[in-house]
Amino acid sequence: LYLTETEIKKIINMELALNSVEEAFQLIALGDAVTKPRERLPVGSSSLNYMSAGIDKQNLTGLKVYVPSKNGTKFYFHIMNALNGEMIAIMEANALGQFRTGAASGVASKYLAKKDSKKVLLIGTGYQAYTQALALDRVFELDEIYVYSRAEENRMNFINNYSSAMKSKLTPVADIESNVNNIDIISVITNSKTPVINSEIIESGVHINAAGSNHSLRRELDTKTILKADKIFVDDIDQAKMECGDLIYPESLGLIQWRNIINFSDVLKFPDRFKRNFKDITIFESQGLALWDLVTAINVCEIAKTKGIGEKINA
Amino acid sequence: LYLTETEIKKIINMELALNSVEEAFQLIALGDAVTKPRERLPVGSSSLNYMSAGIDKQNLTGLKVYVPSKNGTKFYFHIMNALNGEMIAIMEANALGQFRTGAASGVASKYLAKKDSKKVLLIGTGYQAYTQALALDRVFELDEIYVYSRAEENRMNFINNYSSAMKSKLTPVADIESNVNNIDIISVITNSKTPVINSEIIESGVHINAAGSNHSLRRELDTKTILKADKIFVDDIDQAKMECGDLIYPESLGLIQWRNIINFSDVLKFPDRFKRNFKDITIFESQGLALWDLVTAINVCEIAKTKGIGEKINA
Numbered sequence: 048l049y050l051t052e053t054e055i056k057k058i059i060n061m062e063l064a065l066n067s068v069e070e071a072f073q074l075i076a077l078g079d080a081v082t083k084p085r086e087r088l089p090v091g092s093s094s095l096n097y098m099s100a101g102i103d104k105q106n107l108t109g110l111k112v113y114v115p116s117k118n119g120t121k122f123y124f125h126i127m128n129a130l131n132g133e134m135i136a137i138m139e140a141n142a143l144g145q146f147r148t149g150a151a152s153g154v155a156s157k158y159l160a161k162k163d164s165k166k167v168l169l170i171g172t173g174y175q176a177y178t179q180a181l182a183l184d185r186v187f188e189l190d191e192i193y194v195y196s197r198a199e200e201n202r203m204n205f206i207n208n209y210s211s212a213m214k215s216k217l218t219p220v221a222d223i224e225s226n227v228n229n230i231d232i233i234s235v236i237t238n239s240k241t242p243v244i245n246s247e248i249i250e251s252g253v254h255i256n257a258a259g260s261n262h263s264l265r266r267e268l269d270t271k272t273i274l275k276a277d278k279i280f281v282d283d284i285d286q287a288k289m290e291c292g293d294l295i296y297p298e299s300l301g302l303i304q305w306r307n308i309i310n311f312s313d314v315l316k317f318p319d320r321f322k323r324n325f326k327d328i329t330i331f332e333s334q335g336l337a338l339w340d341l342v343t344a345i346n347v348c349e350i351a352k353t354k355g356i357g358e359k360i361n362a
Numbered sequence: 363l364y365l366t367e368t369e370i371k372k373i374i375n376m377e378l379a380l381n382s383v384e385e386a387f388q389l390i391a392l393g394d395a396v397t398k399p400r401e402r403l404p405v406g407s408s409s410l411n412y413m414s415a416g417i418d419k420q421n422l423t424g425l426k427v428y429v430p431s432k433n434g435t436k437f438y439f440h441i442m443n444a445l446n447g448e449m450i451a452i453m454e455a456n457a458l459g460q461f462r463t464g465a466a467s468g469v470a471s472k473y474l475a476k477k478d479s480k481k482v483l484l485i486g487t488g489y490q491a492y493t494q495a496l497a498l499d500r501v502f503e504l505d506e507i508y509v510y511s512r513a514e515e516n517r518m519n520f521i522n523n524y525s526s527a528m529k530s531k532l533t534p535v536a537d538i539e540s541n542v543n544n545i546d547i548i549s550v551i552t553n554s555k556t557p558v559i560n561s562e563i564i565e566s567g568v569h570i571n572a573a574g575s576n577h578s579l580r581r582e583l584d585t586k587t588i589l590k591a592d593k594i595f596v597d598d599i600d601q602a603k604m605e606c607g608d609l610i611y612p613e614s615l616g617l618i619q620w621r622n623i624i625n626f627s628d629v630l631k632f633p634d635r636f637k638r639n640f641k642d643i644t645i646f647e648s649q650g651l652a653l654w655d656l657v658t659a660i661n662v663c664e665i666a667k668t669k670g671i672g673e674k675i676n677a
Contacts, residue, residue: 090416101405
């Protein structure tokens with residue numbers, strides 16, 4: 048089965064993505080799934096990137112593959128049968144990736160942020176920002192999402208494009224430091240090389256999703272913010288050690304230790320152990336797991352088959 | 363472009379494969395290509411396997427992916443554009459893999475074995491054996507290929523199936539130790555867990571291709587054979603350290619050192635340095651490089667496009 052972006056966009060929605068990513072974390076918590084960090088093979092001026100995952104009981108395995116490109120990266124995802132080795136589906140996976148990345152911040156916030164969170168600050172209005180906002184809009188009964196981007200044009204475009212899709216009110220902010228108070232959740236989704244959040248804006252009780260970086264040389268949160276956090280969660284500790292610049296940098300200075308960083312799946316495994324204290328500052332560092340893609344892709348494919356969507360290859 | 367096994371079998375031949383694998387080694391020697399060892403992700407009772415390669419100047423990159431299965435593994439190969447990230451081709455890659463594996467032993471033997479080699483001993487008659495024999499049949503003016511397999515039925519089937527495709531005479535042998543003399547090249551292509559070659563049959567001047575194993579726990583050559591060799595070559599030293607049981611085992615005992623193992627591409631880089639002494643015993647340990655697949659796949663695709671073979675996906 049071959050599924051194009053257009054076909055997948057007809058099927059995918061945030062509810063499906065949120066359920067899929069939560070299912071993925073549950074599978075990790077149960078020990079029934081495996082996910083392998085991204086590999087990068089440098090070629091010419093770019094690189095081939097790939098990451099994989101598998102689900103034991105379903106005997107399904109998947110591989111995400113892409114070459115980052117300044118003119119728009121194209122992601123592909125493959126689902127394979129782990130019993131007989133058959134290729135089940137080849138999917139164009141840009142929307143898939145956007146929805147699962149947003150959903151991951153949504154699921155993390157559902158478990159880590161205040162249950163009655165009302166105010167969100169979104170930092171970044173690029174390729175991945177919409178699904179970050181949408182996930183929180185669906186998980187919580189929000190009042191307002193403040194939208195920050197350095198360029199006013201980007202802020203306004205974002206609000207014009209996406210206001211109608213949200214239950215929450217979208218409000219542009221020109222300056223994070225002075226214009227925003229009583230934020231419950233901050234989602235940072237940038238491709239910054241230097242930290243975009245200044246620790247001084249971080250108030251007690253806030254939960255932060257840092258979802259923009261997946262490279263050790265990129266950072267979104269400054270060291271003071273990392274040190275201010277009461278608990279820091281990652282999607283996968285092995286991948287974080289390779290890719291999470293926000294943590295790799297302070298760890299290299301001896302300011303934090305990997306043994307104090309928590310795999311988010313442990314929150315599902317031991318729900319009582321990680322209950323939020325009201326004033327806790329929590330951080331979810333999201334590098335992105337191939338298992339999120341795999342579970343979401345499986346669920347998308349089921350619907351595609353039911354609806355007869357997609358092209359059969361070599362039929 | 364999607365190419366099936368049937369379509370690829372119409373295009374591929376040993377000459378194309380030999381040229382492709384030699385081109386691949388030349389690219390490594392020139393520093394113009396990169397190849398990354400196999401990764402294995404355990405899923406259920408099997409695993410997802412993948413390995414990648416790239417060619418800088420052509421801006422092409424490729425990924426081989428498969429799930430080993432007792433009922434017949436299906437290999438897939440993807441070619442991607444490393445500039446814009448477009449998927450160029452998805453190919454069913456069993457024949458591709460068989461031809462490039464055979465061709466690698468052919469190319470290694472061309473440079474490492476005696477130029478006037480006349481007698482070959484083929485050990486193993488399974489899935490990969492035919493192309494091992496065919497490659498040597500094409501590279502040398504052989505008199506005879508002795509074919510050994512434990513089961514008489516397998517030996518005879520191999521000879522009945524493939525005699526007509528070879529210039530050389532195929533002769534079954536029931537017993538390696540006593541029936542075979544003056545062998546110039548031995549190709550071992552088994553999936554044995556314990557060594558199949560006994561060092562006593564190894565005479566001076568022989569070149570050995572050990573191409574069957576790609577797992578650290580599998581061995582084809584016993585330690586005495588390894589120690590008897592004057593020079594040992596590998597397709598890629600990084601991959602050999604992970605997968606080459608024939609070398610990993612004696613190295614773990616301190617009997618050999620990795621620094622004495624030679625990357626085969628160095629033979630193309632420094633042709634004078636590795637000239638054969640007449641009585642040398644040489645070994646080529648072949649784990650299999652994704653770059654062989656990539657160059658061969660590119661050459662197959664060129665022909666497919668010219669001939670209008672293959673299915674266009676999402677056209």
